[in-house]
Amino acid sequence: MSGVIRFGVSIDSALLHKFDALIEAKGYTNRSEALRDLIRDSMVQAESELGTKEMIGTITIVYNHHTRELTDTLTDLQHRYFHNIISTTHIHMDKHNCLEVLIARGRGNEIRSIAELLIGARGVKHGKFTLTSTGRDLT
Numbered sequence: 187m188s189g190v191i192r193f194g195v196s197i198d199s200a201l202l203h204k205f206d207a208l209i210e211a212k213g214y215t216n217r218s219e220a221l222r223d224l225i226r227d228s229m230v231q232a233e234s235e236l237g238t239k240e241m242i243g244t245i246t247i248v249y250n251h252h253t254r255e256l257t258d259t260l261t262d263l264q265h266r267y268f269h270n271i272i273s274t275t276h277i278h279m280d281k282h283n284c285l286e287v288l289i290a291r292g293r294g295n296e297i298r299s300i301a302e303l304l305i306g307a308r309g310v311k312h313g314k315f316t317l318t319s320t321g322r323d324l325t
């Protein structure tokens with residue numbers, strides 16, 4: 187069942203003032219949109235913890251391409267998980283450093299493991315993994 191429902195929330199006034207200041211700083215123009223985003227985010231978080239639904243992961247890695255065997259390791263991993271890794275963008279940042287952003291699709295726990303292998307490869311200087319929803323189940 188869909189349709190918009192209005193509901194009241196009891197909340198401590200000091201907490202609400204802090205929340206209002208926070209959402210204003212983030213650029214929200216009303217509490218409802220901020221609350222909807224918080225609810226969606228907690229649903230995505232729950233999906234990622236269950237690890238059963240198809241999700242989208244973004245993996246960002248920074249490395250020096252001169253590091254021995256590192257580019258081979260990263261390429262091998264990407265071929266091993268080609269069913270999951272749907273896009274890779276590589277940027278040569280200077281003479282030595284590379285940035286790669288990979289987008290992976292699959293069960294949350296599956297793509298988290300792939301991210302850990304890539305980020306944990308010897309020579310990767312920095313890595314970040316973000317999970318999001320395919321959007322299918324979010325209204």
Ligand code: NI
Binds near residue numbers: 251276277278283285
């Ligand atoms: Ni490069």
